[in-house]
Amino acid sequence: MSGAQNVIQKSMEEIRASEEMKQNTLRYLEAQRTRQSRRFFQRRQYAALRYAVAVVCVFFLAGVGGYSVYSRPVSYISIDVNPSIELEINRFDKVVSAKGYNADGQDILQHVPLKNISYLQAIDRLLQDAYYSRYLNRDSQLVLTVVSDRSDAMLEQIQANDRFQAYGAVTYSSDTACMNEAHQHEMSFGKYRAYLELSQYDDSITVEDCHGMTMGEIQNRIRSCQGHNRGNAEGKNGPKGHQNGHSQSHGHH
């Protein structure tokens, strides 16, 4: 075996890459490196870049798409005592925006984080909050108004909350037209609905007047007007909700 190995090794030893062959190869490689290989690498780099951009775009679009679906509100809840707070609810029942429509409302939101939790949790958190409950006393009126395609189902769930019932809260549903009008007046649509109801009985009342009134005060005015109307117009039913149909009472006093 070793003899055969020696024979082969000795023969093969004489086969070598000549210096010329090595130098030619190095020159060839240098040329390839500076021309063809550069283009090759550039193509690879651009290909990688294109893939990277495509992947980023897909993630971006998925992210933007997902975020826009997540952040798009489909329901709205106005919670009014004196603090007026509006919640925007996405299709996953999560609060995506909380806005205070008066100073008290803005102040509450500084203390109670309501975003990115379910609207039921948000309402419960609000009612549990010591800072918020200062506004809930014998003279106050907690009013919760919903704008949604499924307002009945939402209100049913909200009314199941024990604290909500304990505070003698009333609920209404409204619509987007009423909500848009309210926002033009920088007012929560819950309070605006109450204003519209009051304006049925009292022509002299203005939105500006209502800005300065608590929900309890507005409700009292409505009650007193209703009593007055009943006295003056015997046999006539008092109006229920807004005459434009913007609101529909689910409340009970």
Place this chain on the structure above:
Amino acid sequence: MNRAVNAYADMVRRICFVHLKNRHDTEDVFQNIFLKYLLYEGSFESGEHEKAWFVRVTVNACTDWLRALSRRRWVSLDALAEESAVLDNPSREILEAVLKLPEKYRDVIYLFYYEEYSAVEIAKILGRKENTIYTWLSRAKDILREKLGGEWS
């Protein structure tokens, strides 16, 4: 790159020699192998790993080259014409015998006797079964023994 050329040029040249017919083909394949090395994006765990890569790539490149040109699978004496000037007679005789072997035997003979790879290592490098390598080695040795007689012993 200089390091790789200096380290593997002779081995690549020899593998090309056992496969390819003339210097021109050898030079083309030779350069392509080092170009492949230049463009190779993988990493080598060790010098042995790198050497095995060169063996495998060279064998494949030679095979592909021959297949592409539909050349004969064995090399005649013409192949030695250019080399003969530098070879003494005994070496020439041995190499002729090696070059007359079927192509697949030439690699194992070269790798086994010259590069001193074991049959197991050769099987791994060439991607063949060990038994295949043992068979090829055995047959190649029989042929060489028959042709070279005393010199082979």
